[in-house]
Amino acid sequence: MTSTDQKIEFSPENMQLVKRLMGEYPEGKHKSALLRILHIAQRQFGGWLSSDVMDYVAEVMNLKPIEVYEVATFYSMYFTKPTGKYVFDVCHTGPCAIEGAEKLCNHIEKRLGVKEGETTADGMFSWRGVECLGACGYAPMLQLGDSFREFLTPEKVDQLIEELKNKV
């Protein structure tokens, strides 16, 4: 689903949260809440930040659109293009690499049949290699949404994929 299919407006709960977050900073400094608010927007509007969504965030926060674009394009957790419904962020940095991260990436690539950064035809899955996620002692691992999946093996990844496929 892309953001153009839906009206771009924060849900009432999200709007409340957005207001609370902006209020955590002194008068006139509410721009500080931008990073958290972009996470909220990305989650609500289909997993990525279209320019319409960024413009909407700028409007809600009373910022210039460019202020939002420059932040959205700097940080690796924001997507400015559509992704799969589920994104596997596989850590491929040193400590994970010596515990088999590369094999894991190769396995995921084969299993999903798509290259790094691409999305499966059914729109369900994307994957990419990312840098150290702070779980080096529990390697290899990947991040999926708000959760970390640690001590992975190809079998565990297969299981995870099946689970996600069967979830509606």
Place this chain on the structure above:
Amino acid sequence: MGRKLLIDKVNVPGIETYDVYRKEGGYRSVEKALKTMTPDEVVEEVKKSGLRGRGGAGFPTGMKWSFLAKPEGIPRYLVCNADESEPGTFKDRYLMEKIPHFLVEGMITSSYALGANTSYIYIRGEYMWVLHILEKAIAEAYANGFLGKNILGTGYNLDLHVTCGAGAYICGEETALLESLEGKRGNPRMKPPFPAVKGLWQSPTVVNNVETIAAVVPIVNDGGEEYAKIGIGKSTGTKLISACGNINKPGVYEIELGIPVEEFLYSDEYCGGIKNGKKLKACVPGGSSVPIIPHFLVCKTAKGEDRLMSYESLSDGGFATGSMLGSGGFIVYDEDQCVVRNTWNFARFYRHESCGQCSPCREGTGWMEKVLYKIETGHGQMEDIDLLWDIQRRIEGNTICPLGDAAAWPVAAAIRHFREEFEWHIKNPQLAQTKNYGLVAEKVFEMAQ
């Protein structure tokens, strides 16, 4: 068993809740500081403790606090650096996830010492669930009168908030963190001015690591002198070490600074030795940015003394034969690991994480990655080793922030100690694809004069 000051209670059921944490003696440091001490007295205890920043650089915390400018009528801020992105480091996450009130307590006591009335915790965006754990703890602290207006009836006010990044190692650098906390791209600032003078929104600001702030709790509870009794020399107190790589027991350990590296690496209380009965090849003792040391320099220094888990001992011999305690990210490599591949991997990390503001860092990290990849994949030439040396030398010291140095050091150390392995890759391009070089040959050391 070494003493544990930070994580001794992590296994108490329910310790993540206010009630259990409080019953276990939590928030005593807040009561003691706010009711019986002046802010300056708290700073004094931190000075006496000898506590040094746990984020990587090891700068004395009390001294850093005393540099905070205090102009009339301008707010001051304490910002907790919970960005934790240095490869090999996962200790702050452990503390925040298991015992979140410990950090909240440390933030209150430290904010009081610094005269801050609003403080922020900046946590990396990937730790989103930990952010929620912290928010819950903070809400409980508000509900129980430890945050908000007139805390414990002392007239001290403090608001504490958590905010997050969104995937950028550079935001761990304190001025990049402040930019990010202001809702901008994480581009490090030129220094001076230092954050202590012009930090968050140009106001005086202290940025401290999670573990540093947590350590203030036992320091206030038991006194700085008690804290300083633990450890060795200028490495006082305890330190969280996150151990990973080819060891039997990866995980987070709290050690008394000064225990032998050998004990840390091989005893069952800590890493439990090298996995699968393999031999040790090398160790990166303080996160990916610090120099790699070959096996024969891990447990002994070049002088043949026992190497200890302390700031001084780990750096003994300088970069010629030592390394650094850094962030406490202890990465262990066994005989099957390839130093060239690992160095290339880290170079890729720094290239990816460079913010791009300074050309030596932006261009140099990319070049190092390319040349290392060339060698690793069997297309290297002997001159490439010298080229790499030259590139890293031109980055170090020539950039706005220390990420440039952090990218240069691992490359320099790998060439310094494992030159034969690089040469072997170049001379045996085919073989290098299927086989690893193995252990570095023992070298006889000429002692540094």
